[in-house]
Amino acid sequence: MADSMADDQVPGKPLPEPTAVSAPYWAAVDDGELRMQHCADCSGWTFPPSTRCRHCAAGEPHWRPVAGTGELLTWSVVHQAPYPSYGPDTPYVVAVVRLDEGPQLMANLLDADEGALAIGARVRVVFEERAPGHRVPQFVLA
Amino acid sequence: MRNDPAIAAVTEIPPGRYPDFDELGLHMRVLDEFLGQWQVRPSEIDGVLAAPTGVLTAGGADISVHEKVADELGVNPRYAQSMYAGGATYALMVARAAAAIAAGEADAVLCISAGKFPKVGASSGEKIARFASHPEFEFPYGVYIPVLYAMAATRYLAETGSTHDDLAAVSVSQREWALRHPDAFMRSKGAITIADVAASRMVASPFHLLDCSVPLEGGAAVLVTGGGTARRIAGRPAYYLGHGEAHFQAAVSQRARFDTGGAEVSSARAYQAAGITPSEIDVAQLYDSFSSNPLMYLEECGLVGRGKAGEHYRSGAASPGGSLPVNTYGGLMSFGHTGDASGMSMIVEGALQVMGRAGERQVPRSATALVHTHGGMLSEHATLLLGDRAEG
Numbered sequence: 219m220a221d222s223m224a225d226d227q228v229p230g231k232p233l234p235e236p237t238a239v240s241a242p243y244w245a246a247v248d249d250g251e252l253r254m255q256h257c258a259d260c261s262g263w264t265f266p267p268s269t270r271c272r273h274c275a276a277g278e279p280h281w282r283p284v285a286g287t288g289e290l291l292t293w294s295v296v297h298q299a300p301y302p303s304y305g306p307d308t309p310y311v312v313a314v315v316r317l318d319e320g321p322q323l324m325a326n327l328l329d330a331d332e333g334a335l336a337i338g339a340r341v342r343v344v345f346e347e348r349a350p351g352h353r354v355p356q357f358v359l360a
Numbered sequence: 361m362r363n364d365p366a367i368a369a370v371t372e373i374p375p376g377r378y379p380d381f382d383e384l385g386l387h388m389r390v391l392d393e394f395l396g397q398w399q400v401r402p403s404e405i406d407g408v409l410a411a412p413t414g415v416l417t418a419g420g421a422d423i424s425v426h427e428k429v430a431d432e433l434g435v436n437p438r439y440a441q442s443m444y445a446g447g448a449t450y451a452l453m454v455a456r457a458a459a460a461i462a463a464g465e466a467d468a469v470l471c472i473s474a475g476k477f478p479k480v481g482a483s484s485g486e487k488i489a490r491f492a493s494h495p496e497f498e499f500p501y502g503v504y505i506p507v508l509y510a511m512a513a514t515r516y517l518a519e520t521g522s523t524h525d526d527l528a529a530v531s532v533s534q535r536e537w538a539l540r541h542p543d544a545f546m547r548s549k550g551a552i553t554i555a556d557v558a559a560s561r562m563v564a565s566p567f568h569l570l571d572c573s574v575p576l577e578g579g580a581a582v583l584v585t586g587g588g589t590a591r592r593i594a595g596r597p598a599y600y601l602g603h604g605e606a607h608f609q610a611a612v613s614q615r616a617r618f619d620t621g622g623a624e625v626s627s628a629r630a631y632q633a634a635g636i637t638p639s640e641i642d643v644a645q646l647y648d649s650f651s652s653n654p655l656m657y658l659e660e661c662g663l664v665g666r667g668k669a670g671e672h673y674r675s676g677a678a679s680p681g682g683s684l685p686v687n688t689y690g691g692l693m694s695f696g697h698t699g700d701a702s703g704m705s706m707i708v709e710g711a712l713q714v715m716g717r718a719g720e721r722q723v724p725r726s727a728t729a730l731v732h733t734h735g736g737m738l739s740e741h742a743t744l745l746l747g748d749r750a751e752g
Contacts, residue, residue: 232500240496266497266611292515292618297562300489300504309562312507314613324498324613332565337518354500 230303233348240267242281247353250345252286254321255279265321286343287360288317293327293335315341315357325357334359364587364750365458366597367711368468369398372580372704374543375696378476381577383413386474387425388432390579398593400468400583407439407460407469409453415444415491415700429472439466446735447647447703448605449473450582451742454707455603457584467586474579475699492737494611506572506650508612508737510564513652515618517566519667520659524566526670527651528557531570531693533679534648538690540680540721545574545696557651571651573691578698580708587750598714598729601636601745604629608739621653622741623660623732630743631662634751636728638662643713643723644684645706645731648691654678657732658686661743685723688713703733707744714746 236244246253255264255271258280262273271279293313299305311327327335328344340360345353371394378386387410395402410425422428426440439460445452450473457469489504498508517523535552538544552570560569583593590597606625609615631637638661646657655669663684664672672678678686689695689709692702710729712718718726731744 231502234496234500237496266494266614292511292518294507294510294514294567295562295565296502296507297564298506299502300507301486301502304502307502310502312501312503312511312564314511314618322613322615324494324501324503326501337515348500 231348232303233352234354239269243267246281247345247355248351250353252284252343252355253281254284254317254319256282263319263321265323284317284319284321286317288315288341290327290335290337290339290341291316291322292337295332311335313357323355325355328356328358330359361458361462361600361751363461363464364599365461365584366587366590366599366750367454367582367746368585368590368593368597369394369400369583370580370708370711371397372543372708373578375545375576375578375698378577383474383476384422384425384428386476386577386579387413387429387472390472390474390581391429391432394581398583400593402433402435405433405435405468405470405583406437407457407466408433408437409440409457409469409471410442411449411473411700412442412444413474413700429470433470437466439469445607445740445742446700447649448733448735448740448742449700450703450707451603451731451733451744452605454582454584454600454744455605455742458600461584461586468589469584471582471584472579473581473701473704475701476577477575477697477699494613498611498613505737506564506567509650509652510567511612512618512621512656512738513566513650516652516656519619521667522655522670524558525554526655526673527566527571528554529670529673530648530651530654531557533673534687534691534694536679537688537721538694541689541695544690544694545576546690546694566652567650573649573693573697573702576696576698578696579701580704582704582707582711594715596715596748598711598746599748599750601728601747601751602630602633603742603744604631604633605740605742607741610736610739612737619656620660621656621734621738623657623734623743626741627661627730627732627743630745634745636745640728641684641730642725642727643688643710643729644686645688645710645729646686647703647706647733648687648693649697649702651693653734654686654691661730661732663730680721688718688721688723703735706731706733710744710746714748
């Protein structure tokens with residue numbers, strides 16, 4: 219597996235392009251915190267960010283921190299990278315995780331031994347710096 | 361259905377490389393082949409369904425392909441549009457055409473495709489990856505098409521206890537079929553074994569190179585008409601029995617389930633529409649961008665039990681001479697994947713089998729064919745049922 223990139227700057231990898239709706243998510247991530255939108259009406263979580271709750275359509279759900287822990291839903295160990303900035307990382311793991319609060323995210327699972335990957339494996343968020351002051355959430359096995 | 365809609369004629373140009381043709385030019389090449397092969401006059405065609413070109417290539421999409429096809433035919437259709445649902449586009453075209461014919465809105469609808477699948481390289485790789493993933497929440501993580509399908513396959517293997525040998529058995533069986541198809545791109549490469557698949561280089565686990573389809577260029581045309589016209593053109597046409605569709609989240613990371621691809625829902629709707637059961641299916645054409653998909657679809661379409669698809673392949677039941685042949689043209693993995701036109705290949709083959717025109721690979725009993733197609737990253741699903749008699 220690739221060495222951990224967490225908290226090291228990794229030049230060249232794609233940076234997300236926040237929208238007006240998602241900007242609070244990325245601002246929190248840049249500060250090292252994972253926040254998701256929560257609905258006061260139905261208690262549902264909405265991700266990716268939206269202007270309304272995806273469960274009950276109530277307006278403007280508010281941002282709330284999540285614990286950053288969850289479980290591995292599925293993954294692939296990637297041996298052929300789609301673009302050059304990921305080439306040096308091969309083989310690397312792309313995973314989908316489900317946070318304990320419910321929302322699902324795609325991310326890389328860093329430092330993972332392929333033999334330790336299993337559905338339901340516990341994971342926790344880490345933050346990878348991709349440009350000065352700009353991070354993306356990643357996960358490691360907990 | 362009123363007017364007994366049926367596939368009256370199909371033509372597919374051999375998948376390959378067509379450096380002298382752009383995607384629109386390939387459409388015209390398909391038209392030439394089609395009109396040369398069948399006793400159909402352009403003036404009989406009063407409906408045109410096409411798909412945008414340039415979706416995966418540099419330069420952007422052309423969304424008025426139906427107009428250009430109609431112009432080339434020299435007709436003014438009373439029913440026409442370009443439509444897009446990825447690989448599921450063409451099963452939906454046939455369904456929309458059948459509905460138009462049943463409603464009396466058209467008499468003969470030409471469904472046409474042509475596509476180019478750019479090689480993954482420094483420039484196109486990133487564009488395709490961006491197209492296939494959520495640009496903000498998936499793309500930044502080094503994902504592209506094989507990875508997104510691989511995550512469904514990982515989950516399918518874990519849930520069913522299937523192994524990479526089961527995936528590889530799909531590649532092996534499809535190559536056997538390709539050896540019987542004169543136009544299959546991988547025919548010249550000869551037979552392969554499970555060991556060959558396992559020895560091919562890893563792309564994204566659990567997929568090795570030979571678990572992946574072959575990116576090529578090509579195209580096809582399918583003419584849907586009323587039953588009377590279809591019988592005149594084909595003798596034995598492939599009647600439209602019914603279809604079902606289901607459209608799920610585009611972003612893979614947001615799926616509620618990863619071990620199924622949505623065929624469960626679309627096939628159930630198709631069976632209900634056609635008034636038939638899975639036990640009546642004689643031959644299946646299942647969209648196979650990767651080796652995992654036919655396994656999932658065999659199970660989801662109710663053709664084998666949960667977790668039994670690998671055994672179906674390893675026992676030879678899907679192969680020539682088997683009890684329920686699958687992807688009898690070699691599939692996208694051995695016939696060839698023609699980019700945005702790929703969803704047409706399995707319809708052409710499903711129709712040819714029902715029409716009794718599949719040559720060396722003709723299945724002895726082929727009264728009823730199931731065609732399952734998907735688009736996006738397993739997000740859009742369309743199941744098409746074709747038969748040698750009109751729906752009852």
